[in-house]
Amino acid sequence: MGEVSVAYTNGVMPARLNKVVLAYSGGLDTSVIVPWLREKYGCEVVCFTADVGQGVMELDGLEAKAKASGACQLVVKDLRDEFVEDYVFPCLRAGAIYERKYLLGTSMARPVIAKAMVDVAKEVGADAVAHGCTGKGNDQVRFELTFFALNPKLRVIAPWREWDITGREDAIEYAKRHNVPVPVTKKSIYSRDRNIWHLSHEGDVLEDPANEPKKDMFMLSVDPEDAPNQPEYVEIEVVSGLPVAVNGKKLSPASLLDKLNEIGGKHGIGRVDMVENRLVGMKSRGVYETPGGTILFTAARELESLTLDRETIQVKDSLALKYAELVYAGRWFDPLREAMDGFMEKITAKTTGTVTLKLYKGSVTVTGRKSPNSLYRQDISSFENGDVYNQADAAGFIHLYGLPTRVRAMLEQGI
Template identity: 80%
Template sequence: MALFSSPMVPLTTVSASSFHLRGSDRIHQERVGCLKKPHILQAGATSRLFSGRIYTGQSSPRIAVPKAVASERETVNKVVLAYSGGLDTSVIVRWIKENYGCEVVCFTADVGQGDMELEGLEKKAKASGASQLVVKDLKEEFVKDFIFPCLRAGAIYERKYLLGTSMARPVIAKAMVDVAREVGADAVAHGCTGKGNDQVRFELTFFALNPNLKVVAPWREWDITGREDAIEYAKKYDIPVPVTKKSIYSRDRNLWHLSHEGDILEDPANEPEEGMYMMSVNPVDAPAQPEYVDIGIVQGVPVSINGKELSPATLLTELNTIGGKHGIGRIDMVENRLVGMKSRGVYETPGGTIMWHAVRELESLTLDRETMQQKDMLALKYADLVYAGRWFDPLREAIDAFMDKITEKTTGLVRIKLYKGSVTVTSRTSPNSMYREDISSFENGQIYNQGDAEGFIRLYGLPTRVRAMQEKESESDEHN
């Protein structure tokens, strides 16, 4: 598309004040890639178009500036916002009302982040401009339908990360789609930044469950660049937010884990500060005596602690307490984000770490070699899909069906010893165990005849012998 005027296109002179200013000398024209006929900017300054923005200088030829088509802001009637009650989401409520002119319904999912984060939310939401707050307790669904499938699959991202945030986002987004239907909303919104993974996880879930919903993502649209800007915006509109000293870390907490990012952690050379941890004690300060815990497992999923059957969320809560007391589940890693950059994070996953060791150990009794190898390979893909926000992808669902089938026999009891940050399996039993003492014993038995190994080795090693014979023949030909 031509940027400058032509005889065939009528030109209209407009002033710089008719454009949305971004900073002192920048005029932002939204969606320049979707443009109608050009219009003229006459701002008394030299202007240039770069990356969708118009920059102005001091002298002034007449520059044709394309006019954007009507944005989705004009078509949104009601939006459901993922709401935490913090500074960002409180400001977002007002910003959406100002810029989209629509009703805002706040939604908060209880995925185990703690009562303190849920306290007083309705009052905050309405004071910020929301028409209502919807809160749903998703803890049992989160553990049963999202955490347990990942646990059963053995999914772990880049050797360390047990996918705490990755699993929570689709259950929250799924509930948002349900709430949007219940309140008659035609759009959903989130407060994720344009640099992170969560924007992808939320939006892919929206696309999968209701592709007709519009998505509002303020951090990809507005002029607010940081906390100070957000505070000023809150003051301007009398938005009640606590303006206190910000925690130096960015945290995300749910029933499965607590993540820490930012500040000194942005340099991978820095050791995490001990005062940062909230779910687990320093292993040095953990009890001097080990604690033994029996984990009952049925078809690859934990169901009991020390013989007592518990609901999924209650079981995880209990193991978090036990594991945290012994300093279990701390990891420090540099990971590859979906959007391309590397990031450093520290995670606390006490209960999840205990569960992961227990389930994996029981599989050593119930899975044969080929099945276990195939499961481990698919677990890597499963983790990648979950990390990338593709929970409702057909491939993840297909892999999950495979995991469900091959763990049918993974039932039994695993005893775990917890001691100063370490998890040690001391016992494993299963009614479906493939381990047979009469076969594995060094003593001769009726089932396994050690003499049979000779023929097996000859056949198994045949390719090795043939290759060696070929090499010898080649060497002999060279000498002759």
């Protein structure tokens, strides 16, 4: 392996920076970015690690690892409650699903992390932020649009778009030359992103859309074939479009999601295999596990069937598509999404009640729903005549409603 150099755009030495806040995981890529930033920009590097419920984050020794790589300090923030309450739940309330399947797990997490990085940059007096996203993915856009929206004065550094490190071996060689401790953890054959809402899988056999995912790839959910042979019932309580309790027990947003992930994962709930259109134009195949989120989306949608009228549901569903596109594209702090969020909050103000669901071998079935604000009236929907609805009135309605159809037929038949 040859020497890995520091390349400069157009051969020009870049302007020096004072301090950079780097999104840091402790893995090979971000560990190498630390000395690279110091060498190229002559700056101090503050590593930032966010806990968004990924579960596999090992904080023990992370600070020592960051400093051994050349960082001046490590800042760690627990963002789990903020993530669920301020990002996940608004998307849930809006019914935002990207391209029919994707529940936006990674898309929602990036802006909360980037927002925290902007806050840390202010706290430590940094004049730049950096991330380890590649130039082919969506995450670079999500991070950087958040930086632009919250502090456009910050310089943004994206090493993968600048350096000449081309792969893992290059990175290891660079790390050795700069005495950076190389992580000894086994390299996963999959590219994964995990948080409290979901776990995504890309790469390896998944790169061919014709291949079935391997059984041992999944981590949050059991194979539906191996799930319990007896169904489990779960009751979700919702207030104004947002979940507040599971089986009668009030829980914080993050705790509620943790509970449903546990229950749903046990029954193989929430597996999605899809080919999606990335923001940068290419298609990619991903497999997602979202057990708790799938349960919540099902519950919220079913409760709305009681509390919203037909036209409201149609408008809400149409806006949900645009809402999902904005979130997927990293435009969380866009005025349009914020305005749409106001609409979603207003329109679901009466969506309060409970939904009972049956979980069984990968399926979520609604078995009951009730709301104090239900628009469903048994006395009206019954086949019996009543004071509010007289069946004889339907004749006049059909005559007028079908008038355009009759006129067209008369024209075609020369009547």
